[in-house]
Amino acid sequence: MRLDRRQFIGTAAAATATLSAPMVKAGSHGKPKVVVIGGGAGGATAARYIAKDSKGEIDVTLIEPTRTYYTCFFSNLYIGGFRDFASIGHTYGKLAVDYGINVVHDWAVGVDRDAKTVALASGSSVPYDRLIISPGIDFVDGAVPGWSVSAQNKMPHAYKAGSQTQLLKAQLEAMPQGGTYAMVAPPNPFRCPPGPYERISMVAHYLKNNNPNAKILIADPKPKFSKQGLFEDGWERHYGGMIERVGPDFGGDKVEVRPDTMELVIDGEATKVDVCNVIPAQKAGRIAELAGVTNDKGWAPVEAFGMTSKMDPNIHVLGDASQQGDMPKSGFSANSQAKVCAMAVRGALTGSKVFPAKFANTCWSLIESDDGIKVGASYEATDEKIKNTGGFISKNGEDAATRKATYEESVGWYAGITADMFG
Amino acid sequence: MLATKNLRLVPWILALTLAPLTASAADASHGEKLWKKCRSCHVLDESGKRKTGPTLSDIIGRPAGATGGYRYSKALAAAGKDGLVWTKESLDAFLEEPKVFLKGTKMTFRGMKKPEDRADLIAFLETAAMTPTLQDAHADPELPAEILAVEGDPDYGEYLSGTCTTCHQLSGGDEGIPAITGWTREDFMTAMFAYKNKNRENPVMQQITTPLSTEEIASLALYFESIENTE
Numbered sequence: 001m002r003l004d005r006r007q008f009i010g011t012a013a014a015a016t017a018t019l020s021a022p023m024v025k026a027g028s029h030g031k032p033k034v035v036v037i038g039g040g041a042g043g044a045t046a047a048r049y050i051a052k053d054s055k056g057e058i059d060v061t062l063i064e065p066t067r068t069y070y071t072c073f074f075s076n077l078y079i080g081g082f083r084d085f086a087s088i089g090h091t092y093g094k095l096a097v098d099y100g101i102n103v104v105h106d107w108a109v110g111v112d113r114d115a116k117t118v119a120l121a122s123g124s125s126v127p128y129d130r131l132i133i134s135p136g137i138d139f140v141d142g143a144v145p146g147w148s149v150s151a152q153n154k155m156p157h158a159y160k161a162g163s164q165t166q167l168l169k170a171q172l173e174a175m176p177q178g179g180t181y182a183m184v185a186p187p188n189p190f191r192c193p194p195g196p197y198e199r200i201s202m203v204a205h206y207l208k209n210n211n212p213n214a215k216i217l218i219a220d221p222k223p224k225f226s227k228q229g230l231f232e233d234g235w236e237r238h239y240g241g242m243i244e245r246v247g248p249d250f251g252g253d254k255v256e257v258r259p260d261t262m263e264l265v266i267d268g269e270a271t272k273v274d275v276c277n278v279i280p281a282q283k284a285g286r287i288a289e290l291a292g293v294t295n296d297k298g299w300a301p302v303e304a305f306g307m308t309s310k311m312d313p314n315i316h317v318l319g320d321a322s323q324q325g326d327m328p329k330s331g332f333s334a335n336s337q338a339k340v341c342a343m344a345v346r347g348a349l350t351g352s353k354v355f356p357a358k359f360a361n362t363c364w365s366l367i368e369s370d371d372g373i374k375v376g377a378s379y380e381a382t383d384e385k386i387k388n389t390g391g392f393i394s395k396n397g398e399d400a401a402t403r404k405a406t407y408e409e410s411v412g413w414y415a416g417i418t419a420d421m422f423g
Numbered sequence: 424m425l426a427t428k429n430l431r432l433v434p435w436i437l438a439l440t441l442a443p444l445t446a447s448a449a450d451a452s453h454g455e456k457l458w459k460k461c462r463s464c465h466v467l468d469e470s471g472k473r474k475t476g477p478t479l480s481d482i483i484g485r486p487a488g489a490t491g492g493y494r495y496s497k498a499l500a501a502a503g504k505d506g507l508v509w510t511k512e513s514l515d516a517f518l519e520e521p522k523v524f525l526k527g528t529k530m531t532f533r534g535m536k537k538p539e540d541r542a543d544l545i546a547f548l549e550t551a552a553m554t555p556t557l558q559d560a561h562a563d564p565e566l567p568a569e570i571l572a573v574e575g576d577p578d579y580g581e582y583l584s585g586t587c588t589t590c591h592q593l594s595g596g597d598e599g600i601p602a603i604t605g606w607t608r609e610d611f612m613t614a615m616f617a618y619k620n621k622n623r624e625n626p627v628m629q630q631i632t633t634p635l636s637t638e639e640i641a642s643l644a645l646y647f648e649s650i651e652n653t654e
Contacts, residue, residue, distance in 0.1 A: 049585070332589060339585035355582045358634070360589070362627050376627055378634050389634055392626040409590075409627070412599025416590040 031059045032349040035118050035128035037108045037287055039064030039092060041071075042134030042318030042334035044421040049342035051099040057350050061102040061126055063118065067091065070161035072136075072192065073331040074414050077366060079158075079169045080202030088161065094423035108135075111291035113312055130345050133293065133300070133309075134318040134334065135285025136160065137191050140298065143281035144184055144257055151259040155276040158199075159191065171275045172206060178213040179274035182264045184255055185220040186279045189299075191320045191329045193226035194375070196279055198365040201231065204239040205368055217273065218245040219266050221253035226328075227365060227375055233396045234367030284321035291315065299323035304381035305357050306344025307337050316341050325385025326377075333361045335417055340381075357381035364410030370400070372407030449539075454547025457540055460532065463623075466562045467548075474563055475610050476530060483549050485509050494607050498527025514548075515541050529605050531597040563617040570616070571609060573641045580646030583639055586631060593650060604650040611644035 036047045039062055047062040054060075068089045077083040095101040104126070110119035111133075117125045139157065141148070147155060158168035175181065181203055185196045200216060207214040225231075235243050246252040251267025257278055263270045283289070283298025293300045293309040300317040301310040302324050309315040318341055319334030327333040340357040347354035362376030377391030394406065464476040477493040488495045488503030495503070502525055507513060517524045518541045520534040535541050587603060595602040603611070617623040619632035619640075632640070 053581075335589050336586065339582075343582055353578060355579055358583070358586060360586050360631055362590075362630075374627065376630050378630055380634070390630070392630050394626075408599040409625075410599070412597075413590045415596060415598050416588065416592050416600060419592050419594065419596070420585075420588045 031057065032129045033059045033061070033127055034130050034132065034345060034349070035061045035063065035126050036132040036134065037063050037118065038134035038136060038285065038319075039066070039069055039103075040134060040136055040319065040334065041073075041331035041417065041421060042320075042338045043132065044069075044092075044095065045335045045338035046132050046134065046316075046318060046342050046345075047101050048095055048099055048421065048423055049339055050345060051095075051101050053342065053352070054346050054350060056100065058346065059102070060100075061104060061128075062092070062095065063104045063106060063108045063120065063126070064092065065105060065107050066162070067105055070165065071331065071414075071418065072159070072161040072195070073417075075158070075161040075165045076195065076199045076202045078165060079172065079199060080205045080366070082202075082366065082369075085166060090418055090422045092422065098423050108287050109290070111287070111315075113292065113315070116314060128314075129349060130314055130316065131291075132316045132318060132341060132345070133285075133288050133291060133321065134338070135287045135321050137282040137284065137320045137329075138286050140281040140283050143186075144255060144278050146257040146259065146265075147184075147278045147280060151257075152278075154259040154262070155257055155278045157279050158277060159186075159195070159279050159282075168275070168277055172203060173210075175207075175211055175214060175274045177211055178215075179211070180215045180217055180271070181207070181275045181277070182217045182219070182271070182273040183277045184257065184264070184279060185218055185222065185225070185252075187221045187253075187281050189329060190279070190282045192363070193328050193330075194231075194363050194365045197225055197227065197231045198367075199277070200243060201234065201239075201365070201367045204235065204242055207242065208239055214242070216243045217264070217271065218243070219252045219255045219264065220245055220247050221255070223248055226363070227373055227393065229396060230373045230394055231365070231367065234371060234373070238368040238371070282320075284317070288317060288321045293317060295323065297323070304384075304386040305340075306348075307341040308344070316345065325379075325382075326388040327359060327361055327379055327386050328363065330361055330363050331417065332363065332413075333359070335420060336360050336379075337386075359386055362413070364406065364413065366407055366410070370404040370407055372403055372405075372410055374406050374410070449542040449546035451543065451546040451550050453540075454543035454545070457535070457544045458547055460535075461544075464530075464532075475606060475614065479548055482509050482514070483511060483545070487513075496527055496529040496605070498525055499529075511545050511549075514545050518544065529595075529602070531595075531602045533597070563613050564620070564622055566609075566613050566616055570637055571612060573637045575608075575638060575641030575643070575645040577642065577645045577649065579639070580642035580644070583635075583643050584646050587643070587647075590627075603647055606644075606647055608641075608644040608648045611647055612640055615640045615643070 034050055036043045047060050050058055051060045068091055071088050074083055074088050078085055078088055092103045096103045107121040108118050109121050117127050119125050156164045156168040158164040246266055254267045256265040262273055264273050264276055284294050284300050288294050288300045293311045293315055295301055300322050302317050302322045307316045307318055309317050318337050320329040336359045346352045359379035362374055364372055364374045366372050373394040375393040378389050379386045380389050464474050465479045467479055477490040486503050487507040488500040518535050521528050521530050521532055590600050591603045595604050615632050618628040
């Protein structure tokens with residue numbers, strides 16, 4: 001009989017006692033300790049792989065404020081009505097029970113890099129030998145004049161999934177017939193490059209079926225965006241005339257919002273809108289800045305072989321918060337980086353074998369029912385950065401069966417990556 | 424032991440007696456179109472080419488689990504020993520919902536709901552083995568023996584598998600994306616090289632396999648061969 005994982009974890013403590021002592025590079029406090037801040041695609045995956053593969057040799061603590069984590073990926077499909085809200089929510093029970101991870105639902109509010117401790121909002125502190133910071137994004141203050149987090153109830157960002165996503169969907173559903181849905185799109189770099197445009201597709205899908213005379217207005221500071229040709233072709237085929245995008249050539253980069261009067265001002269011209277989805281410019285999640293591992297652009301530079309911070313060899317930064325080279329900021333990327341990082345951290349703390357760093361990413365987007373597209377690439381670690389070694393993208397004119405299969409593949413991916421993150 | 428064995432017999436015997444027979448006006452040419460759903464994993468000849476699943480040459484009338492050299496799931500091998508024969512009726516019941524008919528099968532196909540479709544496909548399978556022109560033109564190219572002989576490192580395979588498990592579930596779940604656990608080493612390597620050499624079309628898999636060396640593919644194959652489906 002093969003032991004399953006649960007039995008294995010259960011017997012791991014007993015087994016290690018009888019094996020020769022592993023090479024443990026820990027301080028005086030027994031087993032080496034890894035603390036992971038952030039339970040998303042980067043952090044949950046890193047915590048799970050370190051706990052799973054170290055077979056009890058490393059103490060893993062995961063600090064994540066939410067009890068139920070809602071994935072940003074697929075949250076657009078909830079807005080479009082293709083998923084229910086519960087289906088994008090995940091809890092941490094398996095990580096605690098099956099993998100022995102110490103899951104702490106609290107905010108990390110500071111990092112003492114000399115003492116190697118993480119301070120929690122509750123007042124306690126957690127020691128580490130290696131710290132993995134995977135906090136996702138925060139917004140740049142003042143990036144969109146007139147908008148601040150105190151205006152996010154009137155003008156939701158819905159770019160950290162959860163109550164904001166529900167709020168945006170509720171506002172979409174409450175739009176008057178023939179009303180206007182506006183989006184202020186973010187400048188590069190930002191989380192999930194196709195995300196705003198998939199969201200536009202999902203909003204258009206909803207409006208087409210429920211509010212067919214409504215309009216969608218996008219103010220975009222970027223001249224180009226991810227999968228642009230594919231999205232624009234799809235918008236033309238499915239939602240002809242509904243979507244207007246104002247790029248920087250027409251003032252899409254000179255935007256102001258007025259939450260009290262629900263106005264969007266593009267290049268001095270005010271438009272009254274019914275929903276205003278403001279996705280501001282982004283930076284690494286605040287704790288990365290508090291830890292002192294971010295640069296003047298607000299991101300955390302890391303080397304490519306183990307996602308180690310360029311500011312501190314005992315800190316690794318994963319996912320959206322990191323500045324690593326060519327990978328887009330996506331859940332898939334964060335999950336991929338987490339496995340390389342987990343291997344490097346185990347190697348450093350227990351002497352386990354370290355293999356070459358390999359990364360991959362694919363971003364699927366849904367344009368309309370059964371019309372899915374994808375873009376992806378492979379990456380390798382170089383001394384300079386994580387380097388793109390070649391990629392692919394869906395093509396215009398693909399047959400309906402291919403597009404349907406692409407969508408179905410994305411559904412499979414969602415099941416796969418969430419199992420990879422949460423066990 | 425005997426009791427367990429008899430219990431295992433129950434589901435497919437029940438299914439056989441309940442399965443409606445709808446073969447009256449089966450349309451083999453429509454069945455050939457439906458064959459597209461099967462041919463990514465099965466071939467119809469005995470040329471020695473094999474994919475993920477066993478050859479379906481002369482499937483009608485063949486005892487289950489009887490193709491030499493194919494590593495069947497324990498469930499299917501046991502059902503064959505217990506007397507399951509692939510008749511039109513049993514195939515019909517199996518194809519409706521493979522995992523319900525035979526719990527533990529490693530066939531990842533989710534099932535074919537319409538009785539007419541199943542009848543058409545079975546009619547095609549019945550004739551196809553005798554009609555060489557209908558043989559699958561998309562069978563994966565055979566790998567040279569020296570590539571199959573490359574030894575992998577299962578630890579390296581386990582690390583590399585992290586790239587696979589972003590999409591493919593270790594539990595064997597296969598919604599939208601096929602399960603890749605429990606494949607034989609040869610099948611796994613053959614499929615991976617078919618993507619790498621662009622004989623298979625999925626661009627994600629082509630992308631993933633392009634940078635992989637033969638040793639890396641062999642390592643992955645060793646690792647995934649060792650994982651049994653739990654779903």
